[in-house]
Amino acid sequence: MIAPFTNGESIAVAIAVGVAFGWTLERAGLGSAPKLAGQFYRTDLTVFKVMFSAIVTAMLGAYWLGRLGFLDLSRVYVPETYLLPQLAGGLLFGVGFVIAGLCPGTSCVAAATGRGDGVLVMLGMFAGVLATGLVFAPLQHFYASTSRGGLTLQDLLHLPAGVVVCAVVFMALVAFQLAERVEKRA
């Protein structure tokens, strides 16, 4: 039931998924910096709701497709965890997000829809990638520090995957309710 893809097919699938992702972000209104900035002022939590919905959808889909034998989860790449470098990167990402009002994905969407701020954020992103590459040598030790391997919630909590899936679903539903209340108060 598991269909292997050739390199060409993999790229075609990746492009299709990327276009679908971009289209979904745009339809959710996430190509607009003011809308995204509303997240930080607690006036518009669309980003949180869209992203968490996507996480829950992907989680349920991956879990059940794997459970039913349609998806080989052992071949799904789990990015490795590096605690301190990722904390530092997350902080830098957050500061950039607040300043620009866009994140990498939404900046591409904004640029694709002709928004100048999206183009500028993309240029800044590429400049950051270039700068990191130029100074990578002295950063390399820190970059590879505090490695925890491909860590998942079930590994961390020592719980079966099904329990984690159920817990995350209920956590999301509670979070969505709270987000709605926060938005109504604003």
Next chain:
Amino acid sequence: MMRRLLASAAVVLGVLALFGERAPKRVVATPEIAPVQLAEWLRDRKAGLRIIDVRTRGEFDDYQLPRSEWMNAASLAVTSFPPEETVVIISDHGVASPRSGRQVCLLRGGVRGWLDDVMNPTITEDASPAARTAYQRASVVSRYFGGVPRVVDTPPVATTGHAAPSVRRRGC
């Protein structure tokens, strides 16, 4: 209306996940495969061969077999392997069997077995003909993987420990 429907579907699938989980059994994967046999499979590029290392991530980073991939031991128990794949598991302890997979076996001796039998095969001058035949077979793949077959004065002490030794990466 649509949001309630989607939320309900998520709840149903989430709750069902609680019961969809199968408790992993703490059993040893059988049968075992000899390190030299695995080395020959690797050399011959056996189709559908997957080598899953379930030792700790640190042990894997220290030393790993060619083409091996790391996987958490708990994840292995809930993993389905396609029937056309031959899965060799590297573990210093017993492992929970994967959910499916027709050909699943455990590497005999783990990484230590690989190092002793493939990377450092030895033989004594007075070895039996059978031992000499096995040594010749091991020597071929040993050299392929950059190992050093040696003739020694005394037979090597049998290794029974579980932990893989601290080793330096070999080869080019």
